[in-house]
Amino acid sequence: MRLVIADCAAHYTGRLSAHLPLARRLVVVKADGSVLLHSDGGSYKPLNWMSPPCTLVVSEPDDDEAAAGLTAVWDVQHTKSDDHLRIEIYEVVLDTTADLGIDPGLVKEGVEAHLQALLAEQIELLGPGHTLVRREYMTAIGPVDILARDPRGGSVAIEIKRRGEIDGVEQLTRYLDLLNRDPLIAPVRGVFAAQQIKPQARVLATDRGIECLVLDYDAMRGVDDVDARLF
Amino acid sequence: MRLVIADCAAHYTGRLSAHLPLARRLVVVKADGSVLLHSDGGSYKPLNWMSPPCTLVVSEPDDDEAAAGLTAVWDVQHTKSDDHLRIEIYEVVLDTTADLGIDPGLVKEGVEAHLQALLAEQIELLGPGHTLVRREYMTAIGPVDILARDPRGGSVAIEIKRRGEIDGVEQLTRYLDLLNRDPLIAPVRGVFAAQQIKPQARVLATDRGIECLVLDYDAMRGVDDVDARLF
DNA sequence: CATTGCATGTCGTCG
DNA sequence: CGACGACGTGCAATG
Structure with missing residues (x-):
């Protein structure tokens, strides 16, 4: 250098x-x-x-x-x-x-993948009786972050962001359009989950019948720690 | 520093x-x-x-x-x-x-704003007889890059990107939905203009009845230079 | 190799 | 000051 x-x-x-x-x-x-x-x-x-x-x-x-x-x-x-x-x-x-040599690189923790894992474990944050179908549910236009089932057996598609903005709602909308064309799993509800949801994104989501869910990362991590300690 | x-x-x-x-x-x-x-x-x-x-x-x-x-x-x-x-x-x-002092900062040319200005000047690239209504036409959800009028008096909303991708089509779609609710200017055609349009964006735009227009920046700038020389 | 979606994005602009 | 869109975005994962 x-x-x-x-x-x-x-x-x-x-x-x-x-x-x-x-x-x-x-x-x-x-x-x-x-x-x-x-x-x-x-x-x-x-x-x-x-x-x-x-x-x-x-x-x-x-x-x-x-x-x-x-x-x-x-x-x-x-x-x-x-x-x-x-x-x-x-x-x-x-x-x-100066000669710096090769850097071992940055080690990260706590990104969106972790939020997704936590919500998959704590799927009842959607409401009592919800169950996980699978994470990264593949569709023709990309993977839905989480696919779940509500207490009455209906499907729920969840899009997760750290910060929920309009493009995330658009993305989820495309997934819902596609999934709802498949008579085997339609009708599919949409849930937009994020640590923080911007007002415009919330308005757009609500207007499209998509539910918003604010995630408390620290609380979810805390529950995870408690689980880990108990079992 | x-x-x-x-x-x-x-x-x-x-x-x-x-x-x-x-x-x-x-x-x-x-x-x-x-x-x-x-x-x-x-x-x-x-x-x-x-x-x-x-x-x-x-x-x-x-x-x-x-x-x-x-x-x-x-x-x-x-x-x-x-x-x-x-x-x-x-x-x-x-x-x-070392003491560096305050930097005068970077001077830029050739970004999206320039493309927008050039297309506003050369609005007939949309086809003969088109006229400019105005740039940055404000709506409740943000400004439409260019609003124009076609030869038959119909309105045309134009979204400009350097690189045309799906989110640009989504953005234009939101504007069109909104504008078409206004009986004073409806119906409004949509044109998605970019230096390069990705295949997926073109498919989505076409599916929604939005026209795609590929812009040749160098050619447009050339015409602009010629204009500048002539007048 | 092209596409997609994330980022401790950063940065301007406008309400 | 907050929200939103552009960026020479860069970057990794993935088909």
């Missing part, structure tokens, strides 16, 4: 065109040739960047450029597309290189 | 829990206190990070930790939520600070 702090300007052409005026920035060149241009604010997203696979070519400025203060021109070319990033380097404040 | 290259481990708790095993990494601390942990690969997204606003507290390791090789513990606490990132610093290879 090479770290450079320098006054620089940049031009990107690819899916769009963009320009970055002259200013002092951090330039990171990773081992795979990818490049990040960071300012001293914003968030983790760089002002501009080039994703791997790509190649970096450093060249000397021509006479006019040198007269304007350029000390180097970096051309970063994406290997598989015509995306291109040109960085004009002016005064360099820091230029250092 | 402070740059540190060090052997480190990290734990994040917030919207999820995650752990980063000991390895050599780049740690960037920005002026607003935000922190990025980068490995020497991947992409522009850090392995782990904390977004502003947040505060960084550096503390000494306790005896056990010091015996294990820790030289410092960094606790990054988000100011408005309970997101927390703890970084355990072991051997430090580089530790440098």
Whole structure:
């Protein structure tokens, strides 16, 4: 990894065109040739960047450029597309290189998959007498997160999100349309389950006869722990 | 901006829990206190990070930790939520600070807004005799990209995407449902316009009686340049 | 390899 | 300040 702090300007052409005026920035060149241009604010997203696979070519400025203060021109070319990033380097404040080796990577816990597992275990959160049919119930247009059966034997399709927004309701609606065409399992109720449900999503769901269920992740995890302790 | 290259481990708790095993990494601390942990690969997204606003507290390791090789513990606490990132610093290879100042920011061209402007100017791409009613036609559920009128006086609602996928068709469908409830402008035709339209989106649109229009950005820009030259 | 759906998404914009 | 849609979205899992 090479770290450079320098006054620089940049031009990107690819899916769009963009320009970055002259200013002092951090330039990171990773081992795979990818490049990040960071300012001293914003968030983790760089002002501009080039994703791997790509190649970096450093060249000397021509006479006019040198007269304007350029000390180097970096051309970063994406290997598989015509995306291109040109960085004009002016005064360099820091230029250092370090060998980092391969990273073991991030270990995650607590994503949507976990919510789905918990709700499958605690399917009676839908109401007493509900039973699990199966998780990831396959249909022609993709898997329904959970398919369940209500106390009267009717089918229930459940879509789970961490945060429930309109596109989740649309997704569930497509599943319901499809499932309700199958006379073997129709009629199918829909349940939209999420840790938080946005008002517009709730309105749309209600308008379509889809039930909303707010999930309390901590409480569900707590029940799970208690179960684990008892058995 | 402070740059540190060090052997480190990290734990994040917030919207999820995650752990980063000991390895050599780049740690960037920005002026607003935000922190990025980068490995020497991947992409522009850090392995782990904390977004502003947040505060960084550096503390000494306790005896056990010091015996294990820790030289410092960094606790990054988000100011408005309970997101927390703890970084355990072991051997430090580089530790440098630079003042970058405020960045003038990125200047963009060629996004969806530009496509919309071009199609508004070149509305006859829909077919001869079409006229523009207005861009960003407001409805209760959001703005329709373009509202136009066909040669026979009927209304046309246009949704524009760079890449046309299913959710764009869903969005246009919601607008059409709403607009067609208004007797003053009903019936309203739908046109789904994009530089590229995915097969599934085309099938769904066609099934719903929505017309698909593939936009050639370069050609449209070319026409625009010619116009600009002529007038 | 193309498609799909998630993300600690981030980021602007508008009400 | 919250909600919503766009993004050079990136990214992994899957058919």
